Amino acid sequence: MMNRLRKNTTPHQSRQTPIALAASREQGKSLYIWLIAGLILVLSGCGGSGSSSSSAAGSNAQVAGNWQFTLTSTQPTPPFSDNLQGGFLLQKDGSLTGQAVYSITLPSQSGTPTCDSGSANVTGTVSGQNVSLTAVGGSVTFTLTGTFSESSGASTISKGTYKATPATNSPCGTEADNGTWSATLVPPVTGGFQGFFHSTTSTNFPNQDFPVSGTLSQGPNVGASSASITGSLVFQDPASLLNDYPCLTTASVNGTISGNSVLLQIFSTNGLSVGQIGQTPGSGNPPTAVTFDSTEGGYVLHNLKGAVANSSGGGYLVTTKSCPGSPGDSGNLCLALGSGKACTQPITLTPFSLRFLPQFLGSAATMQTVTLTNTSGSALTGASLALNNNGSRQFYAGSIAGSDFNGAPSFTEQDTCTQQGTINLDPGSSCAITISFSPQESCPWLPAVNGSTSSSSGIDWLPPAKCPITLSAVLTVTIPSGGADADNEFAVPITGGGLSFVVPSVPEIDFGAEAVGEASPPQTLTLTNQSPNRVFILPSAEPCGFSNSFVGPALPRPPLNQSGQPLVNGIQLAETANVGLNNSEPIMADFNPTPPLVNAPTVQDFCDTDLPVSKGGTARPNFQIMPDGCSGQTLEPFGQTGDSCSLQVTFAPQPGTWLRLAEGTTIGLDDFLQLNTAWCGDANNTAGPNCEIDSGRFPVEIKTNPPSPLRMSPGAGMDFGMVLKGTAGGPLTITLFNDPVDPNSAPVNITSKIVSGDYLETDTCATSLAPNDSCTITITFIPKVVGLDPGTLTLTYDTGSLTGSVQTIFMRGMGQ
Numbered sequence: 054m055m056n057r058l059r060k061n062t063t064p065h066q067s068r069q070t071p072i073a074l075a076a077s078r079e080q081g082k083s084l085y086i087w088l089i090a091g092l093i094l095v096l097s098g099c100g101g102s103g104s105s106s107s108s109a110a111g112s113n114a115q116v117a118g119n120w121q122f123t124l125t126s127t128q129p130t131p132p133f134s135d136n137l138q139g140g141f142l143l144q145k146d147g148s149l150t151g152q153a154v155y156s157i158t159l160p161s162q163s164g165t166p167t168c169d170s171g172s173a174n175v176t177g178t179v180s181g182q183n184v185s186l187t188a189v190g191g192s193v194t195f196t197l198t199g200t201f202s203e204s205s206g207a208s209t210i211s212k213g214t215y216k217a218t219p220a221t222n223s224p225c226g227t228e229a230d231n232g233t234w235s236a237t238l239v240p241p242v243t244g245g246f247q248g249f250f251h252s253t254t255s256t257n258f259p260n261q262d263f264p265v266s267g268t269l270s271q272g273p274n275v276g277a278s279s280a281s282i283t284g285s286l287v288f289q290d291p292a293s294l295l296n297d298y299p300c301l302t303t304a305s306v307n308g309t310i311s312g313n314s315v316l317l318q319i320f321s322t323n324g325l326s327v328g329q330i331g332q333t334p335g336s337g338n339p340p341t342a343v344t345f346d347s348t349e350g351g352y353v354l355h356n357l358k359g360a361v362a363n364s365s366g367g368g369y370l371v372t373t374k375s376c377p378g379s380p381g382d383s384g385n386l387c388l389a390l391g392s393g394k395a396c397t398q399p400i401t402l403t404p405f406s407l408r409f410l411p412q413f414l415g416s417a418a419t420m421q422t423v424t425l426t427n428t429s430g431s432a433l434t435g436a437s438l439a440l441n442n443n444g445s446r447q448f449y450a451g452s453i454a455g456s457d458f459n460g461a462p463s464f465t466e467q468d469t470c471t472q473q474g475t476i477n478l479d480p481g482s483s484c485a486i487t488i489s490f491s492p493q494e495s496c497p498w499l500p501a502v503n504g505s506t507s508s509s510s511g512i513d514w515l516p517p518a519k520c521p522i523t524l525s526a527v528l529t530v531t532i533p534s535g536g537a538d539a540d541n542e543f544a545v546p547i548t549g550g551g552l553s554f555v556v557p558s559v560p561e562i563d564f565g566a567e568a569v570g571e572a573s574p575p576q577t578l579t580l581t582n583q584s585p586n587r588v589f590i591l592p593s594a595e596p597c598g599f600s601n602s603f604v605g606p607a608l609p610r611p612p613l614n615q616s617g618q619p620l621v622n623g624i625q626l627a628e629t630a631n632v633g634l635n636n637s638e639p640i641m642a643d644f645n646p647t648p649p650l651v652n653a654p655t656v657q658d659f660c661d662t663d664l665p666v667s668k669g670g671t672a673r674p675n676f677q678i679m680p681d682g683c684s685g686q687t688l689e690p691f692g693q694t695g696d697s698c699s700l701q702v703t704f705a706p707q708p709g710t711w712l713r714l715a716e717g718t719t720i721g722l723d724d725f726l727q728l729n730t731a732w733c734g735d736a737n738n739t740a741g742p743n744c745e746i747d748s749g750r751f752p753v754e755i756k757t758n759p760p761s762p763l764r765m766s767p768g769a770g771m772d773f774g775m776v777l778k779g780t781a782g783g784p785l786t787i788t789l790f791n792d793p794v795d796p797n798s799a800p801v802n803i804t805s806k807i808v809s810g811d812y813l814e815t816d817t818c819a820t821s822l823a824p825n826d827s828c829t830i831t832i833t834f835i836p837k838v839v840g841l842d843p844g845t846l847t848l849t850y851d852t853g854s855l856t857g858s859v860q861t862i863f864m865r866g867m868g869q
Contacts, residue, residue, distance in 0.1 A: 113179045114201045114209075117144040117274060119239040121312035122153065124195075124215055126232040133157045133168065133225050136217060137188055137195050139239070139312015142175060143276040149177040152278035154311050155190050157217075157225050168225040169193055172278040184211060192223035197234050211236040239313050240352055241271040242282055242345055248354075248388035248396035250288075250298070250369055251538050258382070260529060260544035261405060262398055263298045264290055265388070269354075271310060279311035286319065290403065297405040300376030306330065313344045315354055319371060328371035330386065331356070340370045340383055351392025355538075356385055374838070385538040399429035399535045400436075402528075402545050409490040411521065411550030413584055418465075418491040423545050425470055425486060425530060427478040435533040436476035438486065440466045443525045464526040464547055465489045476530070486528060492551025496520035517560040517754050518841055518865050524549045554584035555688065561754040563770030563863045564704040566721070566761040568795050575701035576768050578726075578753060582688035582696045675722060676755050677703045702726075704757055719859045721757035758860050762795040762824070762852070765862070773834040773866035782834040782866055789848075793824035799852040800824065810844020811837045812864050836868030 124136040140153030156170035169192050177186035182202065188195040199213015217230040247266045252258050265288050272281035284306045288298035296302045301321065308317035308330070319328040331343030343356045356368030372381030389395035407421045427433045442462045470476045470484035478484065496517065526547040534541065558579035567573050582588045683698040690696060758769055766788045776782030791801050801822045808814045811834065818828035836842045846862040 114182050116179055120236045121239050122236045124234045126230050132228040132230050133159055140278040141274045147178050151175045151276040153188055154278045192220045194218050209238045242269050243271050244390045246388045246390045251385045251540050252382050253384035258546050260542040262543050279309040282308050282310055300371045300373050300382050315343045315345050327373050330369045340368050343368045351395050352390045353395050354388040387537050396537055398537050401426045401428055407547040409549030411552050413552045414492055418489040420487055420489050423486040424483050426483040430480050433478040438530045441527050463493045463524045490549045495551040495553045521550050554588050555580050555582050557753050559772050563768050564757040565765030565769045566758045567706050569706050569708050572703050572705040575703045577701050579697055579699045583691050585690045588688045675706050718759040721759045724755045726753040761860055762792050762798050763860050764790040764792050770863045775867045775869045776836050778836050778868045784831045784833045786829050786831045788829050790827040791822045791824050798824050802851045805849040807847045811835050811842055812844040834866040839868045842866050842868045
């Protein structure tokens, strides 16, 4: 490190930290000489070899340390650019040695490719204030001459001229580059810090601002192109002293500094690398380069210069299991070493997020409050706030701002902050933003066909096993200017859950293959009223048919007859578009009623979005509900006799549909059940303005395997229920049988059994299964995550006529 040694400096003067220096400079000129002398001794200690005798005598400038070089070509058309960047120098008497990073690009070529880069060996001399340096890279030699002088107290800058000369046959050409250069001494990255991570790319907490603090320590100067940095990160709100970062609580960092460019790897407490701060410039992926610079508020590690609000990339990237998004969370950062004001945002929003407990649809609203505080030293004027219900238009195509339950949003807000649409707060003042949650939706009607996804981001394409869907909103405060980074938006994510009154025992029923004329063993579905109110299941009417008009039900809600029973269908079978048949996906109705939407319907009565197919003259569906023990029933409040009912579903493939799926396909049928229920808000289900047909809002998916001689009993699905994370659930067993009467009966040679998810498999199956033979497959579930944790067992087999055929067993469980 470099500084000018004043003649009155003695070896016995005490050492001072850069933070102490910054504070002491404000005490007046009388301390100036003392401060400079203290800094010199600190920097000399970081330089490794220390100052020479001639330095102590004042004949040479002290240039040991970390330097950030800036080279500016004076040629009208420079042959190359970027050049020498930063590195460390050692000094012994009048000799200088060290290394510096360099990178040379050719702007005249397409894409400005790098023609040479790496570490250059630096040698030179210092005599008084005159310095000469030679940096030899792979194919280019830099020659620099100039003088060193003090500027702004502790900062030392060198200015002079340079020449960059390519060697013979250099990939950077033959033309030499001339210009001026300067070098800035970079102080050691050592000490405590505070600042923030400001997320800009994550879809789960966009624009959230997370306080971070910790310590950093720079290693000794050994004359290399970089020095090591180690330290710690602590994510803690300074007011509540609670961790407020979903991705990490504490972490350690380990990396390097070269010039003012910093790169730090982030490690979690288990020692795994989970992210980084900064990135080698030019690599093209987030996070972008981070610099360590002197500002008016102190020394700052940041990526703020030239940052663009909400742009991809940023100064940090974190990826952990608890950090949603892809690849994780990234954004801007600002870390201030020893500064009280630098890297401090002008506002705070507390708490950092809101999470409402699940509650029944249409229940009375619950409320939580977010406090907005002006933490700056000046008045906040012209700020605004907005609440965005992310689930709008996702459940009910006709809803512009609300839900399909009654057209109202699930989240609303009231505040003491806005006046005529803007926020004005005095320094240190606060205001309250109250968020109310009354869930209006729980699950979408259409499941994802065979796990497919739509080009849209709507929740209509999530499988029923994910129900109830998490409802979400984002509260955003936008300030006109004055943020400590380029992003002037600050957000609080909000989540909650809506519970349907009636829930199915399983979200999905899976069948193995069956031949035409055969029928699977029936599978039972139980419907339970989990609410404290009675729920009426609407009676069945005509079988559900195909509709190509996509005309939604009429407004207002379907009326009730004299007995208080709504005049609409009850349990119905719906055929979604089948990927195995036509490689298409379900189509939601284009339904756009005229506002107001307070009487919006909750059931779209057409339920077949496939083109009609022949039933082989039987007029019977592939899935048969027998018997229907639920239609027209009243389910008593939860815990009472009669709070549940059951029905059975059998798979009996019909010729017109099943024969269109040739043997050897990998996907079978994928349909779903829909249930219409009514809750009128009182024990007698009498007609009234509060009647809703959404107390059983859920689909139950029904899937089959494609044609095969293999049969599965009791079915092709396993439901493990709730299992404590890290413990074993089950085991559950499925019997595999080679049906000798199948039209394609043949010996089955099992070539592979592939398990996905947190499931273990054992079996009694040999590699070959002859007709009329059977074996058992046993699955154990050991969840590694909390929440839905699905998996599959894929059996690949060959027969005499086909190879690579597939049968699938679907597993579902919840980690607790």
